[in-house]
Amino acid sequence: MTIVSMKGIAKSFGSSVALADFTIDIRSGELICLLGPSGCGKTTALRILAGFERADSGTMLIDSKDISDLPPEKRGFGMVFQEYSLFPNMTARQNIEFGLRMQKIGGASRKETVDRMIDITRLEEHADKFPHQMSGGQKQRVALARAIAISPRVLLLDEPLSALDAKVRESLRDEIRRLQLEIGVTTIFVTHDQYEALAIADRVGVMSNGRLEQLASPRELYEAPANSFIAEFIGTTNTFSAQRRPDNKWEVLSKQLNSIIAPANGAVARAVIRPEQIALDVRDDGDGTILTISFLGAISRVIVADPTHGHIVADLISADAARLRIGDRVAIRIRDDVTEVVLFGVDVA
Amino acid sequence: MTSQAAAQKRSHIFRAAFLILIAGYFALPLLAMARFAFQNVPMALLTPEKLLTGWSAAGLQTALTDPQIISATWTSIQIVVLSIILNLVILVPLAIVTEVRNPALRPIITALTLLPWVIPPIALVVGVAATFRIAAPWFLASNLSLVPFYALWAMPFTYRLLDAGLRAINARTLYEAARGMGASFPAVMLRVILPNMRSSMIASAALTTALVLGEFAFASLLLKSTLPTEMVTFERSDPRGGLALALFVMVFTAVILGLVVRAMRRRGLTFHASGV
Numbered sequence: 001m002t003i004v005s006m007k008g009i010a011k012s013f014g015s016s017v018a019l020a021d022f023t024i025d026i027r028s029g030e031l032i033c034l035l036g037p038s039g040c041g042k043t044t045a046l047r048i049l050a051g052f053e054r055a056d057s058g059t060m061l062i063d064s065k066d067i068s069d070l071p072p073e074k075r076g077f078g079m080v081f082q083e084y085s086l087f088p089n090m091t092a093r094q095n096i097e098f099g100l101r102m103q104k105i106g107g108a109s110r111k112e113t114v115d116r117m118i119d120i121t122r123l124e125e126h127a128d129k130f131p132h133q134m135s136g137g138q139k140q141r142v143a144l145a146r147a148i149a150i151s152p153r154v155l156l157l158d159e160p161l162s163a164l165d166a167k168v169r170e171s172l173r174d175e176i177r178r179l180q181l182e183i184g185v186t187t188i189f190v191t192h193d194q195y196e197a198l199a200i201a202d203r204v205g206v207m208s209n210g211r212l213e214q215l216a217s218p219r220e221l222y223e224a225p226a227n228s229f230i231a232e233f234i235g236t237t238n239t240f241s242a243q244r245r246p247d248n249k250w251e252v253l254s255k256q257l258n259s260i261i262a263p264a265n266g267a268v269a270r271a272v273i274r275p276e277q278i279a280l281d282v283r284d285d286g287d288g289t290i291l292t293i294s295f296l297g298a299i300s301r302v303i304v305a306d307p308t309h310g311h312i313v314a315d316l317i318s319a320d321a322a323r324l325r326i327g328d329r330v331a332i333r334i335r336d337d338v339t340e341v342v343l344f345g346v347d348v349a
Numbered sequence: 350m351t352s353q354a355a356a357q358k359r360s361h362i363f364r365a366a367f368l369i370l371i372a373g374y375f376a377l378p379l380l381a382m383a384r385f386a387f388q389n390v391p392m393a394l395l396t397p398e399k400l401l402t403g404w405s406a407a408g409l410q411t412a413l414t415d416p417q418i419i420s421a422t423w424t425s426i427q428i429v430v431l432s433i434i435l436n437l438v439i440l441v442p443l444a445i446v447t448e449v450r451n452p453a454l455r456p457i458i459t460a461l462t463l464l465p466w467v468i469p470p471i472a473l474v475v476g477v478a479a480t481f482r483i484a485a486p487w488f489l490a491s492n493l494s495l496v497p498f499y500a501l502w503a504m505p506f507t508y509r510l511l512d513a514g515l516r517a518i519n520a521r522t523l524y525e526a527a528r529g530m531g532a533s534f535p536a537v538m539l540r541v542i543l544p545n546m547r548s549s550m551i552a553s554a555a556l557t558t559a560l561v562l563g564e565f566a567f568a569s570l571l572l573k574s575t576l577p578t579e580m581v582t583f584e585r586s587d588p589r590g591g592l593a594l595a596l597f598v599m600v601f602t603a604v605i606l607g608l609v610v611r612a613m614r615r616r617g618l619t620f621h622a623s624g625v
């Protein structure tokens with residue numbers, strides 16, 4: 001069931017367009033990530049939904065009710081900000097309690113909710129600390145507990161992990177997902193980090209220039225991107241030219257493949273090949289030369305300079321990559337198990 | 350010794366010499382002032398043997414018991430308190446609304462708050478006096494008519510302190526976080542923003558105090574009897590006592606400011622005074 005519906009939302013700041021015809025439907029209980037490069041409008045979309053900015057045009061429905069004119073305090077959303085937004089004059093417990101007090105929830109019930117929030121966010125040791133006595137990760141856990149304590153209709157997270165270091169970011173990311181599944185709250189998570197988005201989202205909305213380019217599951221985004229922007233934005237891509245064969249198959253690097261979506265009009269297209277779909281054969285007459293080999297654990301990333309295709313990125317099982325040396329001549333081909341390919345028109349790609 | 354270590358040592362010596370020079374620049378006049386105020390030995394007769402003779406706090410005692418000085422001190426204290434209140438009543442809401450609602454206006458407001466320093470006291474006093482002498486003569490008759498001048502005069506310092514304090518606590522995000530949780534505008538102000546502005550408000554008050562206790566031009570031009578103007582009058586009849594009093598007021602103000610800062614640090618509050 002759709003709980004949040006934003007239709008045709010437009011917003012400009014002076015001459016710069018932040019959102020142009022932004023439309024999205026979010027289902028109850030799902031975690032949506034809005035992903036895109038800086039300035040794509042993802043935070044503006046969230047702030048408009050929260051009521052902190054006013055849209056120039058468009059409609060916003062929550063449970064089929066128009067909320068465009070409701071002030072932030074009447075929308076019933078919980079929000080976590082990028083900056084630690086804890087109230088410095090209050091302890092963790094008082095911060096969590098704040099929203100409940102504002103909603104005039106009675107003493108016993110309020111205490112019970114705060115205790116439960118402290119318990120599920122594992123903040124028992126820090127409950128009576130002030131924000132300046134806590135680490136960044138602990139502060140964001142308090143901010144999260146504070147946002148969900150008021151039982152929000154929708155939880156809004158505006159780049160909540162970007163101020164944290166890598167290790168804390170990863171563990172808090174998993175904690176957010178665990179909590180979200182535990183309490184089943186519909187969540188919109190804004191991030192510019194695609195790994196973060198792909199790791200926790202039910203669906204990811206990729207934005208560019210104030211528009212939602214595609215809203216799909218992480219796997220679908222990766223395997224069947226709707227356009228070349230998404231293909232290049234999500235993960236790493238190599239592009240090769242593809243020729244249409246008479247049997248409507250496409251030939252890429254001498255291999256015949258079926259087109260997954262959007263077969264381009266005309267006889268020539270660009271094929272998106274992911275690094276893990278590439279195989280390298282060491283051959284003295286190979287066109288490519290290995291430039292770098294980076295060991296990444298289970299896999300190794302190999303960059304090959306090819307006179308025709310430029311720099312090609314290949315991810316190989318580390319055991320296979322161990323046979324390769326920098327400077328080896330290699331032939332580049334598509335792995336045997338790859339049968340389908342994503343194509344874009346030449347003019348677009 | 351390597352040439353790098355020698356260069357480092359030279360740099361240390363240069364820095365120490367520079368610091369001693371600067372310290373001397375500030376300390377020597379004060380020491381000379383203290384000697385004159387508390388040692389009753391003329392400079393021409395001062396020999397090493399007489400360095401420890403003739404010291405007395407009688408001049409300060411006379412000054413502190415002078416009825417005119419006591420009355421002027423009381424007036425100045427009233428002016429300090431009222432100036433702090435007026436300054437904060439005007440500037441706290443202005444700074445909050447600018448930061449939270451219209452951050453784009455900040456450069457304009459910051460520039461406007463500098464205006465009191467662009468206009469010299471004589472122009473301000475003459476202009477205001479000419480206006481009020483006709484419209485509200487009772488206003489200029491009272492000693493407290495200095496309060497608006499001092500509130501205005503302190504504005505460039507205090508606005509910057511309040512603005513820096515608001516930015517340091519990320520007031521806009523705190524405001525939005527609180528509103529998002531259902532708090533009304535007054536509730537956000539009373540429970541979130543104002544409690545977190547304590548340090549910048551105390552710092553503003555301390556600066557206003559220092560400014561008022563040292564201000565002479567406005568009070569003299571408006572013929573008001575405040576501590577600084579009375580100190581000058583007193584000094585004319587009793588130079589030693591006058592200087593002793595001036596030194597006392599200066600040390601007293603510095604100690605009060607130091608205690609305020611210490612008390613704030615103990616409570617985990619710090620000054621956020623970038624741009625001041």
